Amino acid sequence: MKRREFLKKAGATIGVITALPEITCGKGLLTSPVTTNRLRPPGAVPEEIFAGKCIRCGRCVEVCPYRSIRLLDIRSGIFTGTPIIAAEAIPCYLCMKCVLICPTGTLRKISQEQTRMGLAVVNRHRCYTWQGSIICRTCFDVCPYKGRAIILDELRPIVVNDHCTGCGICTHACPVTAEDGSKAINIEPIYAQETVLWK
Amino acid sequence: MVKNTLVISQRFLTFHARRLWVLSGAFLVILLGPLANYYFQINWIQGWYQSLGVGKFWFVSPLEGLESILVAKQLYLPALIAMLAPVLLALLLGSVFCSWVCPISFFSEILDGIRRKISGRKWLKDRLLLSRRLLWYALLGELTLTMILGGPVFVFVSPPGLVGRELMTLIFFHTLALEGVILLLVLGMNLVTRRFYCRYFCPLGATLNLLGSRRKLAVRMDHDRCTACGLCDRRCPLGLSPANGMTASLYCWNCGECVDACQSQALSFQWRSASSEDSPSESVPTSSQKPNIPTETAGFWQ
Incomplete structure (x- = not known):
C-alpha cells in the first residue's frame, strides 16, 4: 500500500468512527451529556470547557x-x-464536599447558596396540584430553600429563579413519574x- | 561513598524486590483509598494517579495538568502547586513514576513473573521492536488531538488512570467501566514485547522522560569492571542496552534491573553532580556509533 493510499484510508476510517455515533444515536462524541435532570456537581464550569x-x-x-455523583x-x-x-x-444534597477537593478548579469553590446546577421547572400539565386533582406540596416541603426557591401561590408550587440552586431534591421527591x-x-x-x- | 552503600545494601534486597514492594504499596493506595471512602467514609485519601489527594497534600499528574491548562486556557494555582511535586521528582530522578509507582508497571511485573514461570525461561523475548522515537510522536499526536477535540484525550484513556478508575467503579458501583478494554490491550501487548505500551506509546512516560532529561540520578557504568557478559542488556525491561551507556539516555526509567543483573558490580546508581561534567554518556567512547542514544534526542529537547 502506498503512503498516500494509506493516509486516505486512515483518514476515512477515523472520520467514520467519529461520525458514526452522531448518525446512529443522534449523540456524537462531542455532545454534552448534560440535559434535563443530568447535572454537573456544584460549582461546575460551563460545558464549553468542562471536558477540557x-x-x-x-x-x-x-x-x-450520598453517592450522587457518578462517572x-x-x-x-x-x-x-x-x-x-x-x-x-x-x-445533590449540597454538602459542598466535592467543590473543596477538585484539583483543577473545574468545580469552583462556591457556597451552597451560590450553587447553580440548573433551574427547577414545574411541568404544570403533570403537577397534581396545578392540575387540581389533589393538593401536593412535596417539592415545597423538601426544598432546602423553601419559601425562597419554591414558594406557594394558592398552594401551587412556583420556582423563584433567583434562589433555586438546581440541587434536584424536589425532582427526587416528586411523586409524579412520566413514562x-x-x-x-x-x-x-x-x-x-x-x-x-x-x- | 554513595556507590559503596548502594552496592552493600543491594545484597540484602535487590532493586527488583524493592521495586515490587514500592509498586505493591502504590497499588494498595489506590485500592484502599476507594475502600476507605466507600465503607468507612474516610476521605483522607482520594483519587488515583491522575490526581491524588492525601490529606491536605494534592498531587496532579504533569501531563493531565498540562492538558487541562492547554485546553481550558486558565491557570489554577492549586493545580500548579499540586503538579510541583511530581515535576520535581521527574527532574531529579527521571521517570521513576513509571517504574516504581505506576499501576501498569505493577501488573506488568506480575504478568512477567507468570510468563517466566510458564515459559520456564529466565529471559523474556521481545518479538516486536519499533523505533523508540514513536514515544515523542505519541506525545505530540496526543497533545495535537487534545487541542483539536477541545477535550484532553489522555486523561480518559490513560492506562495508569484507568486502573484507578476501574478499581473505584468496581468498589463504588459494583461494575466495571467499558474503557477497561484498553487496559487488557496494553497488558496483552506485554506478551509480545515487554512494556510495549510504555516503550513506544505512553505520552505520560514521554513527558516524564523529557522532564528527566537532566536527571541527577542515573545508572553509571564502571568500564574497568564490565566483563561484557550482556546480562544487563537482556534484563532491561525497556530493551535498552546499559552496556552501551543507554542508561544515560532519555528513555531509561531508573528501575535498577540492570544493577541487579550485573554480576561484576560494574553498574550502580550514582548522583550526577552539577559541577563535574562527567555525565555517564560522555564517559562512553562507543556511544556515538549506537542508535537511540541521548545525542539523537537532544535536538528534540532543545
Missing part, C-alpha cells in the same frame, strides 16, 4: 457521601470519566450552556 478542564481523577465521586463511561465520547448527577435518582422517567418538576441545566469569555 476536568482531569477525570474521580475524587468528587469518592468524597460524595460517565467511554460511550460519552470526550466527556468520558466526567462526573454527573442523575437528579431523579440521587439528587420517560422525568417528573412533574425537573431540573434544566440552563447555566451549563453559558459561554466562556477568553481573557
